Amino acid sequence: MRDEGRSPKQELADHLKMSVLTLRLHPGEDLDEAQLSQAFGLSRTPLREVFRQLAGEGYLDLRTHRGARVSEMSHTTLRDFFLVAPMVYGAVLRLAAANATSAQIDQLKEAQETFRQALRTGSAEDRTLANTRFHEVTGEMAGNVYLSPSFNRLLIDHARIGMTFYRPQTKRVAENLSEASTQHDAIIAAIEAGDEAAAAQLADDHWTLSRDQIELFVMPEGLDFPLGQVPGMTPA
Amino acid sequence: MRDEGRSPKQELADHLKMSVLTLRLHPGEDLDEAQLSQAFGLSRTPLREVFRQLAGEGYLDLRTHRGARVSEMSHTTLRDFFLVAPMVYGAVLRLAAANATSAQIDQLKEAQETFRQALRTGSAEDRTLANTRFHEVTGEMAGNVYLSPSFNRLLIDHARIGMTFYRPQTKRVAENLSEASTQHDAIIAAIEAGDEAAAAQLADDHWTLSRDQIELFVMPEGLDFPLGQVPGMTPA
DNA sequence: CGAAAACTCACTGTATACAACATGTATTTT
């Protein structure tokens, strides 16, 4: 805790970020300046500055004379995501292993503890936020101004994709999350040891797990019914 | 030309970007809100919004209660730059070859023509801006929202590094620039052919050339004088 | 004479009032 309540501006920014990450505000949704400024006790001037900043970070889209929207997620962005994510995640964890300070390692352990907690007792939103926080810390560890902007943008949509596809609480999903948690522990160990190669390998493993999980929901196993016998099918 | 003079806001943003890229505003320099708002016929409100946006794109740094500064370039950022640039440049050109539209290819050829012109008759600033424009177009071709933020940030500092280290107009520099122009032509060809592998290879070559040029100025050949006989040396 | 405290002043951050623009609705015209 810094100094009690931070500035209302920071509070608004954090609230909006959180809402976007958890899909409480879903992609494409309009934001009402008047309503938000009233809700957070801010005038429109600083509020619009926050909008500008969040737009720069990839949370919002600004259209002149037509207000702010939560940034969209189309099939092209999903494809773009799959193309870039492995490369950037790998680079970040490699640099994290090379550069992490002990204070940052403590932060990472703390984030992992929160994530484990969320896995046991939390909601999907809690899990997503905790997981995002974990990876944010690795980004801070890498500490590369040229890599961070892309990495943070990836984290935003990774969170949103996760909220979309991890929702159904099946046994398989639980197993995957448990595996993810184990990998987090291994990542912490690799970073603490300064083992770049191991960190890069773990990034790859972690990404593969995440990708498989997503693929599983995008392309489920075909239903095993002969033609004409599918129950409960209603034509459009 | 769109509709005569664009909005004063856009004009201000473009002016600031150009000034930062060409070192007309050098790293760390303070920006005066009052002066700029008067010069561009804007009140401070929209001006500060522009500041926020440019800060998000990496041109400026904002410090609360202490105004805006041109973003710094320290030795750590230089190191960060060398670590990330090859990877991102390669990825961008590969994606550009895969995705470029014919309209974009025309834009690229136009940018290259401007660059060639600047090589013959232009100032160092003209060359830098034209070269930056060329690479910006490749970034648009790649069209990947997760890659662009980092790529554009790299371009900013690549321009500034270039302005710093390419300044002395020696024969060697001229040769390198000519070689760079030749590589640009090859890059256009690879993109037009949709040859991803060739584009990636050219990115590597282009980067190597650029890096060697920079290294040449950061670490010049040692002066070839025996100890105690260096002429014109004045102690600090 | 030096150091610490109080004050001054310029600049940044915020609120509010106003102007410009976009969209949806009603009216007019064919």
Added chain:
DNA sequence: AAAATACATGTTGTATACAGTGAGTTTTCG
């Protein structure tokens, strides 16, 4: 009745006035 135009309304963009903060300077006291 359908289409087009004009209007009304709500929302975004800008200007200005004011409040809050930090840095430099002066003043005071050891």
